[in-house]
Amino acid sequence: MQNKNEITRQREQKRFDSSHSQEERNEHGQFATPYPLASVIAKDLFSRTGKDISVLEPSCGTGAFISALLSMSDRVKITGVEKDSSLCKTAQQLWSSDACQIINDDFFDYASMESQQFDAIISNPPYSRHHHLSQSEKRFYSQLATTFSGVCLSGLAGLHAYFLLTGTGMLKEDGVGSWLIPSELFSVNYGAPIRRFLTQSVSLERIHFFDPENLQFDDALVTSCVAIIRKKKPDSKSNAIFTYGDFQSPRKTVEISLADLSKLNKWQHLEDYSGQTEFGGRVLGDYFKAKRGIATGGNSFFIRSRSEWHQEGISDEWLSPILPSPRNFHLSEVTSDESGWPQESDTALLNIPKSSSYADLPPSVQNYLNTCPEKIRNGYILKHRTPWYSIGATASAPIICTYMSRSEEAPFRFIRNRSNAIMTNTYLGLYPQTSMSETELDNMCAALNEIPAEVLINGGREYGGGLKKLEPRELMFLPISF
Incomplete structure (x- = not known):
C-alpha cells in the first residue's frame, strides 16, 4: 500500500x-x-x-x-x-x-x-x-x-x-x-x-x-x-x-x-553461456576490414534518382551510384550493368571531386548547388567540409552489412554488391584484406548470412525498444566458417 x-x-x-x-x-x-x-x-x-x-x-x-x-x-x-x-x-x-x-x-x-x-x-x-x-x-x-x-x-x-x-x-x-x-x-x-x-x-x-x-x-x-x-x-x-x-x-x-x-568482452547476452570463453576459429576481421558508409550532411539534397538528376541537367559525370536506405532496399544481391550502375536501383549521389572549383562546374551543377537549403548548408558536416559540396571519393564494397535492426529473426543482413554502388552511413562495408575472387566473395556472403541470429545479436549491443546495433569493431569479431 x-x-x-x-x-x-x-x-x-x-x-x-x-x-x-x-x-x-x-x-x-x-x-x-x-x-x-x-x-x-x-x-x-x-x-x-x-x-x-x-x-x-x-x-x-x-x-x-x-x-x-x-x-x-x-x-x-x-x-x-x-x-x-x-x-x-x-x-x-x-x-x-x-x-x-x-x-x-x-x-x-x-x-x-x-x-x-x-x-x-x-x-x-x-x-x-x-x-x-x-x-x-x-x-x-x-x-x-x-x-x-x-x-x-x-x-x-x-x-x-x-x-x-x-x-x-x-x-x-x-x-x-x-x-x-x-x-x-x-x-x-x-x-x-x-x-x-x-x-x-x-x-x-x-x-x-x-x-x-x-x-x-x-x-x-x-x-x-x-x-x-x-x-x-x-x-x-x-x-x-x-x-x-x-x-x-x-x-x-x-x-x-x-x-x-573476466575473459568475456560482452556481458549482455549470457543466457546461453556454456562455459566456453573463447572462440578458437577464424573471425571476420581475419578476412575483411569494416568501414562505415559516407555521411553526406544532407541526403535529401545530395541523393536523388538518376533520372531526376538528368532532369536537372546534371550528367553521370557528376554522379555516383549509391544504395537506397536499408529500410527501402530488401534485396540480398546488387547486380550491375556494363557501366557499373546497379540494375536494381537508380539512386545516385551528387559526387563532385574535391579538385573541382565552383567556377569550373557546369552551370547546371552551379545552379543546383545554389538551391541548397540554409539548414543543410549551415549544418555541422557541411560547415566543416572543404569544399562544402564535395563529399569525397569512396570505393564500393563487395559485401555490405545493415547494422541496425529491431528484428529477432534476421537482425543484420549481408548484401552481395556486384556494382559500383557506394553506401551511406546506414550501412557498413566489408573490404577484403587480400585479393578475393568473385566466387570467394559469393561464398563468404553466403556464410555470413548463415550465421545464427543469436550469434549476431550477442556480438553487438541492444538499446531500448529492442534496437540492435553492430559496430565495425564488433562486426570484425564475428566467428566465421569459410
Missing part, C-alpha cells in the same frame, strides 16, 4: 516531468525510477544487508528509492543527495526527518568533501551521455572516480559510470551497492575498465538484465539493468549471477565464475 507521501511524490514527479522538455531531461539524465521497480530493488538490497543500516542515495530526485526504503524499515538511516533544487525541495518536504537527510548538492562535490562511509548505496544515476558533459566536468569526475576506485575512464563514458565508481568507493568494507544503469555499460568499449573493476576489485553478486522490449522508463530509450556490487575483494572461486526478464521472478538465471567472466 502506497502511503500519502508516496502519492504526493508521484504527483510532483509528474508535474516536474511535464514542465521539462524531453531534450532537457535527456541532457541531465533525469528519468525517475518507477515506484514498483524501486520497491523490488530496495527489497533485494535489504535481503543482502539487513534493515538496520545507513544508505546513501546519490541522485535521489523526488525520492522513489527513499520512499521504498522507508516503507520497509523504521531502522534505516538515509542520506539523499540531489543536484536539482526543485527536485531536492520536493524530497526534503516529503522525507526529511531524523532518519533521512536530504542534501541539495552535486554528488561529486559532496563526495569530494564527505568522509562518511555507508553500509549500502541504492541509485538510479543520471543517464547523461558524454557529449552533455564539459571537458572540465569530465576531468573532475574522472579524477574523483580514479581516487575512489583506482579506475581511469575513457572520455566516452556517460555520467552514470562516474557515479558507480565514486559511489562504490563510499561504501564501507562489505557494503552493498544496487545500481539501476544502462545495460550497454556491459558491452561498449568504454565500459571495459569497469568490467575489469567488477571482476578484480569488488564482488559482483548479480546483474539483472531487463528484456529490451520491456523499457523501465517510458521516456528513456535505453535498456536497463541492475548491478549489485559488494565492496569486498573477490576470491579465486567467486561467482556472479546473471538474471534475465522479471527482477523478482527471472525467466533465466546463469551462474558464471569471475575468472571466466
Whole structure:
C-alpha cells in the first residue's frame, strides 16, 4: 500500500516531468525510477544487508528509492543527495526527518568533501551521455572516480559510470551497492575498465538484465539493468549471477565464475553461456576490414534518382551510384550493368571531386548547388567540409552489412554488391584484406548470412525498444566458417 507521501511524490514527479522538455531531461539524465521497480530493488538490497543500516542515495530526485526504503524499515538511516533544487525541495518536504537527510548538492562535490562511509548505496544515476558533459566536468569526475576506485575512464563514458565508481568507493568494507544503469555499460568499449573493476576489485553478486522490449522508463530509450556490487575483494572461486526478464521472478538465471567472466568482452547476452570463453576459429576481421558508409550532411539534397538528376541537367559525370536506405532496399544481391550502375536501383549521389572549383562546374551543377537549403548548408558536416559540396571519393564494397535492426529473426543482413554502388552511413562495408575472387566473395556472403541470429545479436549491443546495433569493431569479431 502506497502511503500519502508516496502519492504526493508521484504527483510532483509528474508535474516536474511535464514542465521539462524531453531534450532537457535527456541532457541531465533525469528519468525517475518507477515506484514498483524501486520497491523490488530496495527489497533485494535489504535481503543482502539487513534493515538496520545507513544508505546513501546519490541522485535521489523526488525520492522513489527513499520512499521504498522507508516503507520497509523504521531502522534505516538515509542520506539523499540531489543536484536539482526543485527536485531536492520536493524530497526534503516529503522525507526529511531524523532518519533521512536530504542534501541539495552535486554528488561529486559532496563526495569530494564527505568522509562518511555507508553500509549500502541504492541509485538510479543520471543517464547523461558524454557529449552533455564539459571537458572540465569530465576531468573532475574522472579524477574523483580514479581516487575512489583506482579506475581511469575513457572520455566516452556517460555520467552514470562516474557515479558507480565514486559511489562504490563510499561504501564501507562489505557494503552493498544496487545500481539501476544502462545495460550497454556491459558491452561498449568504454565500459571495459569497469568490467575489469567488477571482476578484480569488488564482488559482483548479480546483474539483472531487463528484456529490451520491456523499457523501465517510458521516456528513456535505453535498456536497463541492475548491478549489485559488494565492496569486498573477490576470491579465486567467486561467482556472479546473471538474471534475465522479471527482477523478482527471472525467466533465466546463469551462474558464471569471475575468472571466466573476466575473459568475456560482452556481458549482455549470457543466457546461453556454456562455459566456453573463447572462440578458437577464424573471425571476420581475419578476412575483411569494416568501414562505415559516407555521411553526406544532407541526403535529401545530395541523393536523388538518376533520372531526376538528368532532369536537372546534371550528367553521370557528376554522379555516383549509391544504395537506397536499408529500410527501402530488401534485396540480398546488387547486380550491375556494363557501366557499373546497379540494375536494381537508380539512386545516385551528387559526387563532385574535391579538385573541382565552383567556377569550373557546369552551370547546371552551379545552379543546383545554389538551391541548397540554409539548414543543410549551415549544418555541422557541411560547415566543416572543404569544399562544402564535395563529399569525397569512396570505393564500393563487395559485401555490405545493415547494422541496425529491431528484428529477432534476421537482425543484420549481408548484401552481395556486384556494382559500383557506394553506401551511406546506414550501412557498413566489408573490404577484403587480400585479393578475393568473385566466387570467394559469393561464398563468404553466403556464410555470413548463415550465421545464427543469436550469434549476431550477442556480438553487438541492444538499446531500448529492442534496437540492435553492430559496430565495425564488433562486426570484425564475428566467428566465421569459410
